[in-house]
Amino acid sequence: MAEGCVTNRVGDLIDQENRTWNEDLIDRNFYEFEASTIKSIPLCRSLQDDILIWPFNPDSVYSVKSGYRFLQDLCLARQPSSSMPNPLQQLWKKLWSLDVPNKVKHLLWRACKDSLPTKANLMRRKIVPDNLCEICLKEPELLMVVLWNLWKCRNNLRLGKPTIPLNKVLEHSREQRIESHSNPLTSTTSTVKQPARWTPPPDHWYKLNFDGATFANKDTTGIGIVVRNSDGLVMASLAQQIPLPPSVIEVETLAARRALEFALELGFEQIILEGDSESLDKALKTECSNFTTYGHLVQDILFLSTHLSEFKTSLVRRQDNNLAHSLARKSQYLSHMSIWMENVPPDLLSVLEADFTSLH
Incomplete structure (x- = not known):
């Protein structure tokens, strides 16, 4: 706030008749970056009671869990750290906030880190001699292709679309892998975009x-x-x-x-x-x-x-x-x-x- 500011209340900064910020008054009493932030806050047009909100939860209602996370983030922010924040921080936050059992979160975290004991990882660490599938012993392990097809099955079921039976996922994954090797420039799946469609309102609307x-x-x-x-x-x-x-x-x-x-x-x-x-x-x-x-x-x-x-x-x-x-x-x-x-x-x-x- 600039020196000599005579404004004591937020209400003094609002043009009560037009329900807008009094921009001239704000510019006179605040530094430029402060004034810009204030003027970007949307004001309500109708008369409403003041309420307390908690901005660290999506529904703005306080919970012990969100309070704990806020304090944890505050402590981390005060600790010395690199000038470059972790670009994956938001990803990990979303992952650990998923409403699934902890063992599922842990599996996803290890998958993102490529730390699952797949045959490829075990071979790279010289624990096993090859990365061949344990079932057919002929092809590289199909873990990632199988996971993709399981995820696709789940989405199709949710959307009411036809999907392959779960007991056919492994066979279908193997066929996809063979097809991709025979024609690497052709995608194994095709997505048909539904055309944009605006619908008119009823008569007189x-x-x-x-x-x-x-x-x-x-x-x-x-x-x-x-x-x-x-x-x-x-x-x-x-x-x-x-x-x-x-x-x-x-x-x-x-x-x-x-x-x-x-x-x-x-x-x-x-x-x-x-x-x-x-x-x-x-x-x-x-x-x-x-x-x-x-x-x-x-x-x-x-x-x-x-x-x-x-x-x-x-x-x-x-x-x-x-x-x-x-x-x-x-x-x-x-x-x-x-x-x-x-x-x-x-x-x-x-x-x-x-x-x-x-x-x-």
Whole structure:
């Protein structure tokens, strides 16, 4: 904080009428890096009670486990260490936080470290004379291929897709290995991407697609919004650049809030709010209090929805939300908020046409 600051409360830094930061006051009273951080914090539009949150848990609710981890990280941070942090730290954190038995975590950790007693490792340490499979004694061990096929079976079962029986995994893995050796330039598996598909809302409804895009090199984020009717016709579209908030989920939440504000400004009353953030969609459909760092923004969205006659939310894949995403990306080239009534920017007409094509 700069010397001579006369501000005593956070509320003094907020323009209470417009529910925005008083940027002139912040710039006068704080150093540039402090002012930039403060102005990037999103403010709520509606009146809400102050609450205490714990930012070291995804749901922002304190637990003994998260408190212990916080203290451990704090102790490690105070100890002398290399100037280059471990780039795999996040991977190990995710691995050890998996909701599986400890022996499974230990197996995964050893696999990542390539320290499992595979035939290849045992041969490298001169414990066994060769790396041939114990079953056929003809080919190198198939451990990694078998693990991949087991993982693929699991995913297919979860998604309701056809898969090979478990008792055929070894045989299938052996065939894959032989095929890869006979034609190393051909992939043994082929993935067919489902085409992008935007779906229109019911009659008399309007679908409000939104998305956010971050521009880290500019410390800003882009918001893209498009409103379409049941025939797929564009009612309006918007692209806007705003300060970069602290997290990606806040980018999506700010885009969703701006989308509802935009719809209300245009007078639409039957709205389907559609985005590609699973976390935000879950938060909007959860009835209990939201204690996350973006919970106040979620409450704003729910408050705005009460001004509509009917309101629903919808979750789609990123490729099904391509027009809103393209608008968000376009905002990095705009110096101010831009709105196109009953149209989209000329350079995005091909994206709109692709959505139309998917309807037929």
